[in-house]
Amino acid sequence: MAYTPxxxxxxxxxxIGSEPKFSSTPLTGNGYCFSRGNLELVNTAAQAAEQAFESYGYISQETKAAxxxxxxxxxxxxxxxxxxxxxxxxxxxxxxxIGERGRTCGQLRLFAQHILKDDYLDKRHDPALPERTPLPRPDLKMIQRPIGPVAVFGASNFPLAFSTAGGDTAAALAAGCPVIVKAHPAHPxxxxxxxxxxxxxxxxxxxxxxxxxxxHDDQFDVGTALVQHPLIKAVGFTGSFAGGRALFDLCAQRPEPIPFFGELGSINPVFIFEQALANKTEALAQGWVQSLTMGAGQFCTNPGLVLMLAGSNADKFIATAREALVKIEAQNMLTDGIAQAFRxxxxKLASTKGVDKLEGKDIHSRQANASLLSTSAANWLENEDLAxxxxxxxxxxxxxxxxxxLLAIARKLKGQLTCTIHVDEGxxxxxxxxxxxxERKAGRLLANGxxxxxxxxDSMVHGGPYPASTNFGATSxxxxxxxxxxxxxxYQDIPRSLLPPKLQ
Incomplete structure (x- = not known):
């Protein structure tokens, strides 16, 4: 029997139930009623998280890994x-x-393995130098400690890997931080x-x-209350630029500002160099279209911008891309709101001065058809909307x-999650x-992919300079x-028996 929420x-x-209710909006079938959160519930959850932190924040790595x-x-x-x-x-x-569930469980198990190694604690020790002149040095030990309760916002486009038990939640729990998740109304x-x-x-x-x-909440009250609650010490977010920036500002305006780790999206530019374009024109066009349309383009790493020198090879690239796009059927988008925003x-982009629409059908209901546009580098440099x-x-x-x-465009790019180059030896x-x-523009650089x-x-970076993310020194x-x-x-001159167990 299928699960009924x-x-x-x-x-x-x-x-705990609450009033009023909202209805989910599944692609097929009838929606279910869900309780809409309120300030009292946020406060109850935050106080419980703070109380839990007093013990959960200090349990052993073995217990957290389990x-x-x-x-x-x-x-x-x-x-x-x-x-x-x-x-x-x-x-x-x-x-x-099924694949996303595998990734979600894999993330949890990876963090379990990671914390058992102790490396993440970055332990350091400078022994005392009592005979040093002109001043002695005290005994100094350093270790990483959990920060406290964390709020996590579920993402619309990854109902598992970036949501309730996704990467943010896994990382926070691994660190020793209790988590309060604001569920996304697209998949409650x-x-x-x-x-x-x-x-x-x-x-x-x-x-x-x-x-x-x-x-649960399908409006903004719970999210606003969470990031402003004095017991919340950090926020993890994956979503739109507008929503993320609004929450980021609220975090900064608190009496005690807290870090907001927001991943806000990217156009992920792909630079195709001359020899690579000449030698692999059709394969590059087909590979780009496949990546562009994967999952109806609803990935934060979707390569929405491709750049190359004009000429016969570029013309062949575009012709191949158009042919590939025509064969791709309309795909369902995650929500009606996302489909409307895409439309x-x-x-707006297709009607921008200097932009030619090469391929793309009308968008209906919750489905999206792939679109292909082109413009000159000079026009892109003059029009910020194209970025x-x-x-x-x-x-x-x-x-x-x-x-x-091309160099001018590279210099003008805003912060990105990824930048890609396609090159041959020449x-x-x-x-x-x-x-x-x-490398100043993105958290991850790719070649020939x-x-x-x-x-x-361990070595992945999913983040980048603003506006790709709100903290360039972090990864989600x-x-x-x-x-x-x-x-x-x-810890300075703290008696050994009073130190955290990992420093004793």
Whole structure:
């Protein structure tokens, strides 16, 4: 029997209903009623998280690792129900949900392994030098400590990997921080069943009830209250630029400002150099279109901008891309709101002066058709609107007259999650002038590939200079993400028995 959501919040071990209600908007079938959160529930969850931190923040790595592994096991145990409700709510295909569940559980297990190694604690020790002149040196020890309760916002485009038990939650729990998740209204039933998995893991390990809470809301009250609550010490967010910037500003305006780790999107430019374009024209065009339209273009690493020198090879690239795009059928978007925004922004970009619409059908209802536009490098440099992200399967080809124009675009780029170069050996000297520029623009640089697909591992960086993210020194994917929810503490001449166990 398929899982039927009950629509309640999960707060400190209890399933709690509230009024008023809102209805989910699945792609197929009828929606379910969900309780809309309020300030009282946010306060209850925050106080429970603070109380839980007094114990959860100081339990052993072994217990935290067991907790993360238990969450993964409980998610896998509910796999079929998660896939079914996730597909219904988001319109994503079954294979995508199964793969995303694997990534979600993999992230949890990766953090479990990571914290058992102790490396993330960055322990340091400068022994006392009592005989040093003119002044002696005290005994100094340093270690990373958890910061306290963390708020996490579920993402619309990843109902599992960037939502309830996604990367932000996994990193915070691994660090020792209780988490309050604001569920995304695009997939509240999926959030609920994942919260049940976390609840089961908490019960299994006997952890404090306030270690995790989930609050539903389809408006802005819960999100606003969470980031402003004095007991919340950091925020993890993946979403739109407008929503992220509004929450970032609220965090900065608090009496005690807190870090807002927002991943806000990117156009992920792809530079194709002359020899690579000449030697692999058709393959590059087909590969780009495949990456551009994957998942209806609803990835933050979607390569929406491709740049090359104008000429016969560029003409062949565009012709091949058009032919590939025509074969791609309309795809469902995650929500009606996302589809409407894609329609609006696509029309705006296509009507911009100096932009030619090469391919693209009308967009109907919740489905999106891929669009292909082109413009000159000179026009791109003069029009800042052409540098804005369009969330969906829209690609803009920029044709430059010379290398100087391409360099000018590289210099003018805003912060990105990724920048990609396609090169053959004959392009290396030319490309070497771009890398020092591009590494200042993005958190991840790629050669001869496409940015969709983010490997979850130690060396991954999923972040970048603003506006790609609000903190250029952080990542939301990979084990380095744990550093967002830790802070260094130095212990001077503290007796050994009073030190944290890892420093004794």
């Amino acid at each position: 009950h629509g309640n919040h999960y707060i400190a071990g209890q399933w 907790f993360l592994n238990a969450i993964a096991d409980e998610i896998d145990a509910r796999g079929d129900d998660i896939t079914a409700i996730g597909c219904t709510e988001t319109g994503l295909p079954e294979a995508r949900l 039933g999926t959030a609920e069943i994942i919260a049940q998995a976390i609840h089961a893991a908490i019960e299994q390990l006997g952890l404090p009830k306030g270690t995790f809470s989930l609050i 609006k922004n696509s029309e 804005e992200e369009v969330f969906g399967p829209l690609g803009l080809v920029v044709l430059a007259q010379n290398s100087e124009e 392009d290396y000297e030319h490309a070497s002038a771009f890398l020092p520029i591009l 496409f940015p969709t697909g983010v490997e979850v591992c 994917v990979g084990t380095l993400a744990i550093r967002r929810f830790l802070r260094p503490v130095c």
